Amino acid sequence: MTLSLFIRIVVLFFTVLVSAEQHTISFVNRCGYGTPALVLDGKNISTGQSYTSNGPFSGIAYLQTGPCLANGENCALLEMTLINPTVAGGGSSTDISLIAPHKYNVETSFAYYGGCNGQGTTCSSANCNTAFFNPNDNQVQVACQANNVNLVITFCSNASDFVTSSGSLASSPSSGSGSGPEPTSASASGTPTSSNISSSSSASVAFPTGSSAIATPTSSSGSKSCSTKKRSKRGALEANVADDITSKRRGMKQHRRRRALSSDH
Ligand SMILES: *[C@@H]1O[C@H](CO)[C@@H](O)[C@H](O)[C@H]1NC(C)=O
Numbered sequence: 001m002t003l004s005l006f007i008r009i010v011v012l013f014f015t016v017l018v019s020a021e022q023h024t025i026s027f028v029n030r031c032g033y034g035t036p037a038l039v040l041d042g043k044n045i046s047t048g049q050s051y052t053s054n055g056p057f058s059g060i061a062y063l064q065t066g067p068c069l070a071n072g073e074n075c076a077l078l079e080m081t082l083i084n085p086t087v088a089g090g091g092s093s094t095d096i097s098l099i100a101p102h103k104y105n106v107e108t109s110f111a112y113y114g115g116c117n118g119q120g121t122t123c124s125s126a127n128c129n130t131a132f133f134n135p136n137d138n139q140v141q142v143a144c145q146a147n148n149v150n151l152v153i154t155f156c157s158n159a160s161d162f163v164t165s166s167g168s169l170a171s172s173p174s175s176g177s178g179s180g181p182e183p184t185s186a187s188a189s190g191t192p193t194s195s196n197i198s199s200s201s202s203a204s205v206a207f208p209t210g211s212s213a214i215a216t217p218t219s220s221s222g223s224k225s226c227s228t229k230k231r232s233k234r235g236a237l238e239a240n241v242a243d244d245i246t247s248k249r250r251g252m253k254q255h256r257r258r259r260a261l262s263s264d265h
């Protein structure tokens, strides 16, 4: 092993050790049908299992109820960027998009936990005022500036009702608003089946099964959020991930703008 390779390995080791940023995305499907899809760089990374990213995460999700294409076209789309802020206001942001070709299919909801507990939104009709219908609807985005924040995505229920006041996930909604049948096998098959995941408000204790290594934005096929934009960023180092997230954010905005210009895509 050359000295420089050795040094690089040591640096990588400490980078991973010191920056223990982590975000978990959990699903609850109370519809009684459909399969959740969590998509990162055009690849399915969860069909309902909790997913933990050891670093910033930027991806999309939807409930496959039949008509949805790979990036959620024809269905309600969740767009999320989970990242520890390094500048004021540079933290996490999540939204629901119904910009064509996305289309309302089921009640779609999200909420943060392990920080910004229960903050989120629900779109429960095709004309809800909590989703993007055009690219300028920025008020529908829900931001969170807490570190290591997690996200619960629910279908046919209100995600906020699954977040306890201590910031953990509950297996059933607190205010009995469950508008759908009991959970099916497609529901939160990760952690929140038994009662309490974690009594601390720290996010870093939940270790769901489908956990990933460091989020690795390799050369993506650019399918993020139906985007055809090729991404130039490569590499698995966390140092690059923040840049990549920034470029993805830009990509999402451009995507909305393009959508506004050409309605059929
Ligand atoms: C991703 O998962 C959804 C839901 O199961 C499925 O409909 C879709 O076809 C999958 N996409 C790919 C590329 O495998």
Ligand SMILES: *[C@@H]1O[C@H](CO)[C@@H](O)[C@H](O)[C@H]1NC(C)=O
Pocket (backbone or CB within 6 Å): 118, 122, 158, 159, 160, 161, 175
């Ligand atoms: C969802 O639940 C939260 C907390 O109980 C509540 O504040 C909010 O109004 C609910 N949203 C909808 C759309 O019912």
Ligand SMILES: *[C@@H]1O[C@H](CO)[C@@H](O)[C@H](O)[C@H]1NC(C)=O
Pocket (backbone or CB within 6 Å): 195, 196
């Ligand atoms: C879950 O939390 C509640 C309230 O904090 C507590 O009473 C209960 O014993 C906990 N259950 C488990 C399995 O830890």
